[in-house]
Amino acid sequence: MENSKTxxxxxxxxxxxxxxxxxxxxxxxxxxxxSEKLRDKPWPHQYIDEIxxxxxxxxxxxxxxxxxxxxxxxxxxKIDAIVALDDYDVEKATYLRENLRIDxxxxxTGRYFRDKLAxxxxxxxxxxxxxxxxxxxxxHDINTFADTIEAPWVLKPRSEAxxxxxxxxxDKESLWIHINEMGNNxxxxxxxxxKPGDVYHCDSLIxxxxxxxxxxxxxxxxxxxxxxxxxxxxxANIPYDSEDDKAIKKINEQVxxxxxxxHGAAHTEFIKSNEGGQxxxxxxxxxxxxxxxxxxxSEASNINLWKEWAAIEDALAKGTKYILPKVKKEYxxxxxxxxxxxxxDLSSFLDPEVCFRVPLEYHAxxxxxxxxxxxxxxxxxxxxxxxATDFTAVVKQNSVSKLH
Numbered sequence: 436m437e438n439s440k441t442x443x444x445x446x447x448x449x450x451x452x453x454x455x456x457x458x459x460x461x462x463x464x465x466x467x468x469x470s471e472k473l474r475d476k477p478w479p480h481q482y483i484d485e486i487x488x489x490x491x492x493x494x495x496x497x498x499x500x501x502x503x504x505x506x507x508x509x510x511x512x513k514i515d516a517i518v519a520l521d522d523y524d525v526e527k528a529t530y531l532r533e534n535l536r537i538d539x540x541x542x543x544t545g546r547y548f549r550d551k552l553a554x555x556x557x558x559x560x561x562x563x564x565x566x567x568x569x570x571x572x573x574x575h576d577i578n579t580f581a582d583t584i585e586a587p588w589v590l591k592p593r594s595e596a597x598x599x600x601x602x603x604x605x606d607k608e609s610l611w612i613h614i615n616e617m618g619n620n621x622x623x624x625x626x627x628x629x630k631p632g633d634v635y636h637c638d639s640l641i642x643x644x645x646x647x648x649x650x651x652x653x654x655x656x657x658x659x660x661x662x663x664x665x666x667x668x669x670x671a672n673i674p675y676d677s678e679d680d681k682a683i684k685k686i687n688e689q690v691x692x693x694x695x696x697x698h699g700a701a702h703t704e705f706i707k708s709n710e711g712g713q714x715x716x717x718x719x720x721x722x723x724x725x726x727x728x729x730x731x732x733s734e735a736s737n738i739n740l741w742k743e744w745a746a747i748e749d750a751l752a753k754g755t756k757y758i759l760p761k762v763k764k765e766y767x768x769x770x771x772x773x774x775x776x777x778x779x780d781l782s783s784f785l786d787p788e789v790c791f792r793v794p795l796e797y798h799a800x801x802x803x804x805x806x807x808x809x810x811x812x813x814x815x816x817x818x819x820x821x822x823a824t825d826f827t828a829v830v831k832q833n834s835v836s837k838l839h
Contacts, residue, residue, distance in 0.1 A: 440516065441516075452477075466484055467487070469486060470491065471489060471491075517537055522720055525721060540721065547719075557693065564713060566628045566706075567584045580626060589604065633654075634717070635679070635704065636651075636654065637650070639700065641700070650736055652671060655768075670769055690716055727771065735764075736765070766804065768802070769801070776826065
């Protein structure tokens with residue numbers, strides 16, 4: 436097809452189906468590199484020219500083997516763009532781009548969207564409000580932080596996705612116990628002051644270095660709370676043009692501009708401190724948010740983040756102008772939990788506002804939408820309690836052994 440471009444997409448997780456479909460529908464050649472463990476997942480094969488499989492998952496891929504494979508592939512096929520669909524794939528994509536000299540985000544910029552320490556250092560240099568933090572490289576720096584910054588603190592893995600592996604610490608003695616237990620892995624963490632408050636996320640689309648769409652939502656049960664104690668994840672978008680909405684969107688634009696994201700999708704988190712109401716930047720990522728937040732955003736705004744990200748990539752590769760579809764302003768929320776049942780029966784959730792049921796095994800979740808936010812919040816409260824009572828399963832979190 437005339438003006439067809441070739442995209443190599445990387446995903447070590449089953450996601451991005453709408454992205455792959457719409458990239459192909461735009462007349463492009465679409466190739467996917469994914470994990471061997473995901474071979475049997477329902478990938479949209481009719482929209483993918485070829486799938487290549489790597490051994491391992493997340494950080495287990497051998498990057499030299501990946502580079503060798505892609506390099507051999509390029510002998511017969513010119514790659515116009517490489518796209519990372521998941522958090523863990525950002526390093527893989529930047530590594531390939533740097534070695535094969537393909538346009539797009541390089542390894543330095545990529546760290547701003549994967550390495551939580553790099554994020555904080557970059558945010559600080561850009562004048563973006565952040566909680567006090569410290570690397571774990573130097574004992575004196577750690578002691579100075581512990582002696583001058585009020586507890587509690589959190590030890591955060593620098594490169595884990597979401598809230599995985601976070602440890603909450605209440606005193607200096609406990610802090611050093613945890614650090615010593617890490618041994619030689621301590622450099623893979625950072626230390627940060629814990630700021631109690633409400634946690635928000637801003638899901639965005641970026642084209643030509645400008646935020647062309649963003650939706651602000653509030654976690655009603657945060658990822659950290661879920662990872663630490665289990666329970667039911669809930670989130671809903673907040674009132675449009677409210678004070679918090681305007682403030683968060685302003686800082687979100689500062690983050691994405693300061694971090695150098697020129698195009699694509701982003702999921703960025705903020706906390707509004709209970710003390711004084713200051714809004715702090717927490718972390719960002721150059722991807723569509725997980726936990727079915729994309730479906731929630733779509734129900735509220737009529738913007739399918741995966742589909743529009745594909746359209747942005749297509750426009751960039753072809754040198755055309757991206758045009759955002761018309762945005763609606765409604766409200767949506769998600770309630771989601773790990774389920775003790777492989778195929779949970781959610782037939783008792785019959786309210787007309789239910790618009791999506793999470794299809795994953797061992798997950799129980801629904802998305803609701805309404806033109807009234809209060810109705811969304813009312814349903815999330817009711818459904819959260821019912822899911823917790825009848826479906827929720829708790830899984831112990833893993834410790835961090837690798838930096839990626």
